[in-house]
Amino acid sequence: MSAIEISAAAAPQQDAASPAWRRFAASRWSLWGLLIVLVAAVLLTLVWLAGRYEASQVQTRLERDTADALTDLRSALTRNAQSLQALQSGRPTPASWTDDAAALLREHREWMRIEWRNAGLETIASAESPFRAPVFARLGRGNAQADVALACATARRVSGPAYSNSYFLPQQGGMGLQVMEVCVPQMAGGHATAYVVATYSLGEILANLVGPQLTRSKQAAFTEADGTRLALHGSVRRGSRIFTSQQLLDLPGNTMLLRMDSWRGAPDLFPNVLTALVTAMSIALVLVLVLLARDARRRLQAERDLGDALAFRKAMEDSLVTGLRARDLKGRITYVNPAFCQMLGFSAEELLGHSMPAPYWPPELAGEYQKRQEVRLSGVQTPPREGYESVFMRKDGSRLPVLIIEAPLINKDGVQTGWMSAFLDISEQRRIEELSRASQERLQATARLATVGEMASLLSHELNQPLAAISSYATGSINLLKRQALRAGGTLARVGGGRSASAVDVAEFDASGDIEVAMRRIAEQAERAGKVIKSVHDFVRRRDQEREPVTPQALLDAIMPLVSLQARKVGVPVQIRIEPGLPAVLCDRTMVEQVLLNLARNAMQAMDQARVRHPSLLIEVRRTSPGPAAPGGKDWLAFSVADVGPGIPAEIQQQLFTPFFTTKSEGMGLGLSLCRTVVEQHGGHLGFEPNLPQGTIFRFTLPAEPSGPGAH
Numbered sequence: 001m002s003a004i005e006i007s008a009a010a011a012p013q014q015d016a017a018s019p020a021w022r023r024f025a026a027s028r029w030s031l032w033g034l035l036i037v038l039v040a041a042v043l044l045t046l047v048w049l050a051g052r053y054e055a056s057q058v059q060t061r062l063e064r065d066t067a068d069a070l071t072d073l074r075s076a077l078t079r080n081a082q083s084l085q086a087l088q089s090g091r092p093t094p095a096s097w098t099d100d101a102a103a104l105l106r107e108h109r110e111w112m113r114i115e116w117r118n119a120g121l122e123t124i125a126s127a128e129s130p131f132r133a134p135v136f137a138r139l140g141r142g143n144a145q146a147d148v149a150l151a152c153a154t155a156r157r158v159s160g161p162a163y164s165n166s167y168f169l170p171q172q173g174g175m176g177l178q179v180m181e182v183c184v185p186q187m188a189g190g191h192a193t194a195y196v197v198a199t200y201s202l203g204e205i206l207a208n209l210v211g212p213q214l215t216r217s218k219q220a221a222f223t224e225a226d227g228t229r230l231a232l233h234g235s236v237r238r239g240s241r242i243f244t245s246q247q248l249l250d251l252p253g254n255t256m257l258l259r260m261d262s263w264r265g266a267p268d269l270f271p272n273v274l275t276a277l278v279t280a281m282s283i284a285l286v287l288v289l290v291l292l293a294r295d296a297r298r299r300l301q302a303e304r305d306l307g308d309a310l311a312f313r314k315a316m317e318d319s320l321v322t323g324l325r326a327r328d329l330k331g332r333i334t335y336v337n338p339a340f341c342q343m344l345g346f347s348a349e350e351l352l353g354h355s356m357p358a359p360y361w362p363p364e365l366a367g368e369y370q371k372r373q374e375v376r377l378s379g380v381q382t383p384p385r386e387g388y389e390s391v392f393m394r395k396d397g398s399r400l401p402v403l404i405i406e407a408p409l410i411n412k413d414g415v416q417t418g419w420m421s422a423f424l425d426i427s428e429q430r431r432i433e434e435l436s437r438a439s440q441e442r443l444q445a446t447a448r449l450a451t452v453g454e455m456a457s458l459l460s461h462e463l464n465q466p467l468a469a470i471s472s473y474a475t476g477s478i479n480l481l482k483r484q485a486l487r488a489g490g491t492l493a494r495v496g497g498g499r500s501a502s503a504v505d506v507a508e509f510d511a512s513g514d515i516e517v518a519m520r521r522i523a524e525q526a527e528r529a530g531k532v533i534k535s536v537h538d539f540v541r542r543r544d545q546e547r548e549p550v551t552p553q554a555l556l557d558a559i560m561p562l563v564s565l566q567a568r569k570v571g572v573p574v575q576i577r578i579e580p581g582l583p584a585v586l587c588d589r590t591m592v593e594q595v596l597l598n599l600a601r602n603a604m605q606a607m608d609q610a611r612v613r614h615p616s617l618l619i620e621v622r623r624t625s626p627g628p629a630a631p632g633g634k635d636w637l638a639f640s641v642a643d644v645g646p647g648i649p650a651e652i653q654q655q656l657f658t659p660f661f662t663t664k665s666e667g668m669g670l671g672l673s674l675c676r677t678v679v680e681q682h683g684g685h686l687g688f689e690p691n692l693p694q695g696t697i698f699r700f701t702l703p704a705e706p707s708g709p710g711a712h
């Protein structure tokens with residue numbers, strides 16, 4: 001089965017599994033998707049909650065700071081009011097008051113100006129802050145009179161310090177101050193006798209009366225209820241999220257909001273350690289999830305590959321025509337493929353787990369196989385790579401020849417766990433070999449018969465001579481006998497003519513001696529005729545192919561009568577040269593004789609057809625020099641048949657050994673092809689070359705018998 005068919009066989013199994021497989025894969029993927037979404041949601045919620053917690057922490061701290069700032073402010077304002085009150089103690093003169101007020105102003109940057117006013121709110125004495133230019137220099141103090149009056153009215157009413165609404169006081173250079181008046185009454189008998197009026201700068205209040213630690217990283221501001229900002233201290237970082245806290249500063253005569261803005265913390269991605277930790281853990285979790293997913297995907301891929309490989313292997317095993325069998329080290333069968341079962345007619349269940357003797361061993365060979373297996377399992381001998389032939393028995397009892405190729409079964413740790421064997425049914429191969437051998441033999445027989453046919457005419461010519469001689473001797477002898485009888489009877493009869501007459505003449509005195517000679521001649525000629533016939537008979541007789549040691553001389557002796565027959569007919573002198581001391585060749589005698597005869601015959605026919613003037617045929621045998629022509633280090637003998645014929649043209653050379661190629665009208669074209677087959681069957685080589693200056697030499701080699709010269 002081809003590779004394409006194998007893959008086609010593997011495909012249906014995959015297709016059959018695919019809908020279920022796809023469903024499974026889809027559900028697996030959706031589970032993974034859900035898990036990822038859930039983890040992401042949990043992580044985002046965690047981070048968000050942590051962020052919110054952090055923000056609420058910041059907000060709470062800000063609220064607390066604002067409350068602290070308010071407390072600071074209140075107590076500072078109260079203290080300041082007391083300081084102002086203290087200015088009036090001890091009946092001061094305007095000059096001493098002014099000194100005291102100036103000293104007070106040096107300590108309190110938040111005051112711009114302090115005034116001593118009488119009950120009618122007229123200024124008795126005043127002092128300006130030494131830290132800046134007099135704030136009322138530009139507009140005049142009169143503008144603020146209404147605010148002062150309002151504050152002092154309130155102060156009178158509550159019998160304590162009271163504040164005016166804040167108002168804007170433009171300054172030089174386009175700047176300005178938001179200020180507020182405080183009025184501290186001096187009470188005597190339920191009536192205010194004098195007032196101390198101080199002008200506060202709201203900005204300076206924030207800068208000096210609120211603890212610096214509270215405003216360092218925040219912005220503090222006074223605003224009105226509607227959000228209008230009155231004064232500001234500190235600055236906010238731009239672009240960051242702002243936390244805000246507001247608290248009411250409720251003073252007698254004035255109400256303001258203290259507002260604090262903070263930018264700390266919340267805008268950062270990781271506002272605090274908790275969030276950072278949660279985020280880091282979330283990232284780690286996501287990473288683990290990703291790694292897990294990747295691992296799962298790899299496993300899934302490996303599973304799928306394994307499934308594919310298994311399906312492919314199974315399809316391959318099922319489609320093999322080679323039988324496969326595995327055995328463990330105890331000889332138990334652990335695996336058989338369908339081809340093996342089919343080959344032997346057993347089912348896999350019948351074979352699996354079966355130990356020696358196997359059910360497919362022919363009973364008559366079981367002993368031998370048992371021994372072979374024991375040797376194999378002991379590991380002493382490794383099986384040959386090219387395999388060995390054996391005979392198995394089918395379930396129906398019929399035998400089949402098999403070629404077995406065995407290899408050790410090694411597991412992944414490199415330990416041998418058994419043997420794997422492949423089996424080829426070679427019965428068909430055997431049948432074809434037998435057929436080809438038979439047809440080869442038939443072809444050779446046909447070729448021999450064809451040669452015989454050709455020789456039949458030569459034979460008749462050759463037999464003529466001894467037969468004519470026999471007939472003459474016989475006639476002469478009869479005559480002698482007749483003469484002897486006549487003489488004995490007193491009658492002399494003369495019989496005339498030819499060779500018989502001379503014989504009769506000689507026999508006149510001793511006829512019995514002549515008759516004996518004639519008879520011997522007859523016997524000789526009959527023997528000669530017999531030899532001629534025998535040589536043909538020997539040649540035609542079919543013999544089994546067997547190799548035997550034959551000396552070159554014996555080979556040539558055997559063919560010489562047949563060669564001479566033709567040589568005499570076409571008038572070719574035949575020369576034979578055999579190197580002395582040559583060993584015997586190991587060959588199928590009949591076949592090699594036929595090769596020699598064919599070559600000699602071809603040579604003589606070629607010279608005859610070309611009407612060569614001085615034809616000659618040389619048959620030579622010698623030892624070849626060792627080298628490529630002598631494979632295997634053995635001794636080789638080279639036979640050559642040389643003629644002085646027309647040679648072989650180049651276009652004919654190429655087809656010379658093709659069966660049925662001939663240039664002769666009565667030729668069969670089998671001679672040379674058979675010659676080459678025979679020589680190659682002996683391991684030799686047949687070739688030809690020009691015989692300079694004229695003709696062709698055919699050469700072939702044959703292996704010498706190793707033991708040296710031998711009998712044939």
Ligand code: ADP
Nearest residue numbers: 602603606647662663664667668669670671672
């Ligand atoms: P056949 O003798 O029946 O023709 P062969 O196979 O013996 O068949 O020879 C094939 C051809 O090779 C011959 O027909 C002849 O043309 C050529 N041939 C063989 N031997 C010689 C030779 N010694 N000289 C020239 N031609 C030859």
